[in-house]
Amino acid sequence: MLVRKLPEGVAGGRILETEAYPVGDAAGHAYRGITPRNQTLFLERGHAYVYLAYGTSFMLNVSSEAPGVGAGVLIRALEPAGGIGIMEHRRATKRLRDLARGPGRLCAALDIDRSLDGIDLCRKGPLWLASDGQAMGEIGQGKRIGITRAAESPLRFYLRGNSFVSGPRALNS
DNA sequence: TTGGCGATTGGCT
DNA sequence: GCCAATCGCCAAT
Helix, strand or coil: CEEEEECCEEEEEEEEEEEEECCCCCCCCCCCCCCCCCHHHHCCCCEEEEEEECCCEEEEEEECCCCCCCCEEEEEEEEEEECHHHHHHHHCCCCHHHCCECHHHHHHHCCCCHHHCCCECCCCCCEEECCCCCCCCCEEEECCCCCCCCCCCCCEEEECCCCCCCCCHHHHC
8 A cells, every 4th residue: 555644634545556677677767877866766675766757747666675776666556545535636537547547647646746755655654655454466467668668578567457557458457 | 058858647639 | 549748867069
């Protein structure tokens, strides 16, 4: 689960889809070394790396290696579980399926931006990771979406058949 | 200092 | 399905 504390209350959902950007991955932002923009990707595993893509959408990653080693996991979709009214308001839609389906949409729904860059996601705070204790079901694996370099690597993971997973329907079976 | 280009989205055809 | 919006990053000048 990804959980967000906002002035209006708590909102969040189950993480259904991720992409890995491991060490040495040409598509990863850490590939060319540490810079002011990507430095939080080099924090101890479990910290947030947030950046703005295409000038329009924020993306949330979880750092995934030891301190000084740059790598992370992109959170691509949530199944809304709580604070749905809050997310509807921030996304300006009432379509449950569209609230947090996609990396930019889930950041908009939970008001995630660069102010959260670098926070520890393993501690309760403005944004953190939790578990609802439920089993996840069958995990599918395939190519990552929307990249050009290292595009063939099967580093996208998703809950099979779930309608809140992003991308074409053919990619969630 | 500048130009090209993204780990996307939403609106329109 | 196509495409513009929008801006920070970074490589090259």
